[in-house]
Amino acid sequence: MTPLTLKTEGDLYIVVTRHFAAPPEAVYRAHTEPSLLQQWLLGPDGWNMPVCISEPKPHGKIRFEWSNGKGGGFFLTGEYLELEPYRRLVHVERMHLPDPTPDNHVESRFEPHGTGTLMTMRMTLPDSQTRKQMLATGMEHGMEISYARLENVLSAAPTRS
């Protein structure tokens, strides 16, 4: 079983699915309550989220600040747009690198699946310039790109240096 699927939908969206062994209410809460978000929404090892503002109501504010504990950090701001408790969340977010990236529109659905939850998250595929910026920043922050995958992508190259 593949726990995570990630694929593009046309040129505009990325669709991610993941199964969790907990009911939709718990998964929804873990996506909206600051004390829970701070435990898992951290990216690479060694990072934490000292500031987590999440106001799960229409127009509610989102602000996440990450730190590597060594003076490095960046933050994200956003707003909740639509909330159907325990079933569906729509929010918009942007990274500050330090200039804000274009808005990423994210819809998350939490559906009962057996005794657990199937989460489907649909987000905006960043444009070329933003991808470049996020890749470079991500690599600096320790989110290494998968070399195995890169090897596949580049294996079409006729010569090796």
Place this chain on the structure above:
Amino acid sequence: MDATFAALADPTRRAILARLASGEATVMELADPFEISQPAISRHLKVLEKAGLISRRIEGSKHPCRLAKDGLDNIDEFLAMLRQALTKNYDRLDQVLANMKTNTGDKSL
């Protein structure tokens, strides 16, 4: 291909790429935030240029650098990084959810 791996393996070179993601910069501007000499920065830039990750243009005596148009601009690389970040996050979320279950005992969530 191996040149790309080698170029990305070094933390200073990744930091240089991150800096260039926000715009063009000269060797002097790049050397400034790092505690290393301009010749050392120049050596890093040569590696990055050879790997096709940056390009340089000539403007008088300056040679400003920028990210190469096709260097890091690849959807697959971006998705690979996103997949890795999400995998880490959701593995941690599994643990958070398991703890929530334990903490609430018999009460339904």
